[in-house]
Amino acid sequence: MATQATTTTGSSPDGDGGGQGNGNAQLGRRPFKRSRSHFADRITADGRDGWPVEAGRYRLAVSRACPWASRAVVSRRLLGLEDAISLAVADPIQDDRSWRFTLDAEDRDPVLGIRYLAEAYDARETGYPGGVSVPALVDVPTKKLVTNDYQQITLDFATEWRALHREGAPDLYPEALRDEMDEVMEDIYRDVNNGVYRAGFASTQQDYEDAYRAVFGRLAALSERLADRRYLMGDTITEADIRLFSTLVRFDAVYHGHFKCNRYKISEDRVLWGYARDLYQTPGFGDTVDFDHIKRHYYLVHTGLNPNGVLPLGPDLAGWLTPHHREELGGRPFGDGTPPGPVPATEQIPAADRP
Template structure:
């Protein structure tokens, strides 16, 4: 199918170095050598935060957190003292991209993994970052870490995730940044057709693939978590709210209440990012006060479907003190 006039097309030419157990690409897995750079607002970065936490990689892979806003130049470390990342010693994330590629002229994106000794970005290829955490960093997984990418289910995980990426993860952006009515209409129809498909798929199964949490659930959840707070209004994805789709809303709450998911999202920073950065959609930069977040903490009833969240593994421990989301920015404040 050809591209519709006015359709949003995502930039996918990422810096794509691979950090591997055997170092075959020149970047061997090593404790304390790399820094994962994220922003809590970003769903693609949120994936890496969840996987890092579920696998217990915090002691060997440090994390720098950019602020919720950026301009055309770069994400910035404006949450840190002096607005400088304490490990990398930089204010602009662009500096790490330019150390990797002098004169770097593409978008500066999160997540990114930076080689601390050189200060250069190794990779910003978000689909591979989590897969490599799951497959290449196994020597440093915590005891009881779940298998998020089990070999027998990988084909199904990728098949389901392909639909989810095209129509939901990227689909909300295709709605929000469409520049023609036809492109918006097409993206809107595909988004809600896929959400209806997911509503049916999850009606009698607790998780997307198999009976445990997998990479597929991580990929879907970060979009669902932002749906009512941002996409439903800001991106014109307004057929209904997530909270009005009983199965998906219960599924999203189930994961939100699972350690490693809800404790990684900052709803205030998420809204600040979308409503203040996308000035073409929201010139006033006014950030909405809603929605009410208290529903995230209500019983979901999904355990009745069976399934074991962590398979033969165990939940992750408490969030690292330096990575705790302020209570005022969470559903606990509702």
């Protein structure tokens, strides 16, 4: 999620990569466009980019408000990488230096010893002009950013980090399904994950209407796809489900009103609401979601969209725990594997911030 307090005319208010900024920019008349991740090194089993897979070496910096970062948190948990990759959680409210570690003692990340994620970016590239985005993987020994490539990070978790997966970890990126999965995920990214942002930060009526129609056109197609299958790729959870869930779980709380994606709520679509609740109630999904962080970030940081800083009280979260009946479609959420274990004590979401 981006970082800059302002953005240049016509650039993405989300800044570089996955994160989002404060949305105060005057975007002119050009359509919203998300920047590419600037730091695209990969952490691989063979270390070909100079960053080998190694337990304890890397720290994953996230905001629980950010859908792009949440994908990495869910993947890490499902695969059992908590001991191999430590987690740094930023304050959902940014200042002019962006993501900050004010949730930790002395306002410093206890492992990296830094106050701002920007310090890891600066250590990697002095004077880097782009945004400071999450998710970001940081090399603990050098405190340098390794990558902010949010699209690739989770795919590498599923493939390059296999040697450190927990016993019973699911295959989130099955080789036999990758061609179809890549197409499904690209459609979801373009029209749903990024589509809600194109609607919310549209600078012309036409741009907004185009994005709005794309969002709901894709949601309708996904609802049809999921009507007779439990998950996007069939009987088991994959990376595709993680990517769609990250937007669906934020939709009614944020995107419906804040981003004007208000044709209907996800809770008003029987199939998508059942699917979203099914995932939310699956270990590794709902236990990573912090609705307080989500709402405070979007409504209090995006002052360009919410200038008075009024934080909505709703929606009622109790519905997330109601029966979804999706098990009637069959399927095995983790395939031949097993659910992840309990959430580490230091990573548990406060009871007040969940249903």
